Amino acid sequence: MQPKLAAKTLCGDHEVGKISKVIVDPLSHEISHVVVKESGSPGVDRQIPIGQIQQVVSEEEIILRCSPEEFGQFPAIDRDQYVTIHDVEIAHLEDHLHVEPGEVLVPLPCLEQGVPRRTFFNNMTHAIGTLIALPLAYPVLKYLMKPMFKPFDNAWFSVGNIKKIKKENIGFQFKFTRGFKEAFMPEQQIEKNIWIVNATPEVQKAVYGGKDAKFFDNKGELLHVNKANSPYIGFSGKCPHLGCGYKWRKTKSNPEGVFLCPCHLSLYDEAGKVIDGPAPRGLDVLPMQVDAAGEVKIIDIEYKAGVKNQIRLL
């Protein structure tokens, strides 16, 4: 039978106090001491070895071997030397105890009694962890960022013959295939499209505003000039709203047709200007050459969608 917490403690017939705590050996899981709170005030918590218990009369009452005077000689418990079983992980400890919920103590190992050292090791652990992580951060970031920024591709691609366009001021789609080399992958052929308008002088003016359009590479060197009076205007197939592919569609209010993006319903006229919808800027004009035989070449520039100004991506 194990004594309960708050069990009455007697020396002979004389009641000296009540059990307030139980101390357990962390290895054997046996109770090594009971802590008896002295009756009266201030009521010192005295630590009594388990061997001093003469008899456990009932769960409510124990009798000690010592006299009331000797009881007063037992040391008061140094609470800082113990932790409760909630603060340590001792497997199956509770299986051996049949005490009422309360404070059950195990002695703190001798080596663990210096508190500042614990704080120091705690901080050291974090510091060393940080020292391991820090030198990794930059290489990992660079590793992941490797393909993010690429030099612009300023190659010219043939897209078809201009003679296919029979009518002025309408959008005409040219599909073309271009090689695309990425990292370790073999070069792949990807399909793209651009739109070309055979523009009347008014539309030319709407597009270029009477000025030649100049295209530069990322070093600021001139790549190409689209003449302000050139009749053929090439638009990138990427919608400047959010990057979908737009189409040339006839609508009720525009029987001749408009550029319509099916994604978010942006509308552009034949000069690429926004008529309606959420697009922040007009269609992007591409650098374009038309040779004497009518063969069209373009630089496949892509700009960032969704912003007012052209920011080149590719």
Place this chain on the structure above:
Amino acid sequence: MQQDPQPVNQPNPFEKVIEFVDERVGLKTIQAKMLNEPIPGGSRWAYAFGSVLLFIFILQVVTGILLMFYYVPSTDHAYDSTQYIIHEVDYGWFLLSYHFWGSSAMVVMVFAHMSQVFLWGAYKKPRELIWLVGLALFGIVMGFGFTGYLLPWDQRAYWATVVGVEIMDKTPIVGDFMARFLKGGPTPGQMTLSRFFVIHVMVLPAALAGLAGLHIFLFRKAGPAGPFRGTPDEIKAKTDYFFPRQIWKDIVAMASVFLIICSLAFIEPVVLLEQATPDPGDYHPEPEWYFLFLFQLLRLKMFGGEFGQFLGAIAIPGAFMAFLAALPFIDTNPERNLFKRPIALVGWTVIMVFILIFTVSAIINRDFLH
């Protein structure tokens, strides 16, 4: 009748094995702790959503792993290997379609689960952290949908990603970096597929499993909130354990959801469009149905232009999520009764109606365009 020669309490070999494991693992305690959780006010069908989500996730993991036996995440093989799964591998079409519809079911259940917690006022003190972790899980589920959508590498996949990443690009300061980081370059390609693949099959599952564990741990720590009406005595009288009544409701809900997903996989199996290419051809790009309302929102003129787009695509959804995160700290009134929280009830209804209207109008517009 033959007398049993052994004493009645002699354990059989199976019980001995159980005993052996239990002694070392503490299985019976774990089982008891898991099953004997008191549910204030008793079990309810409304509490099944969380369990159903866990169930869907586990089957997504299983079907996802099975798909990886054949799928190759490269731009020259992703489409073909997916077509191979659909057309050549025995039951490949079913596993892929199950995975596809399972993801939709997950989003539906997340909405249901969040709504239930919101309407029951179960996000309030002391359950703020459960709600916050839940919001992170919501983000992860959306991330799963977004990254998984690209993997078949067909036109639908490609264009949803093009637009989705362009939208992310509109985040102030970090947007350009984020978009390039996700794309692994200026435009979508192999690097994008590699990145989406590793995020979809490694990063997000690990994050979801960890956070779901934390979510359940915190839930157990705080205990179930129980009903929002009733006196303590009434609630106490109706209280039962998680097992058996709630588990019964959960398992029935799981089986129903499983049957629905299977039916959808049979009725509407996944069919791929053309292989992905930067020329959309006749395809009209469109996101997955649960993003349709946002897609439709961005068609509005008021969310056009550079600023409008930032407002519609980033600021408003971002502010809404921030509001949801702050909700348990703003709404500190302990009242949980829905009918005494008119703002909550009206707010929830307005948002649901808004999502419904915008989703439906996106679908109507779809017909109009064709």
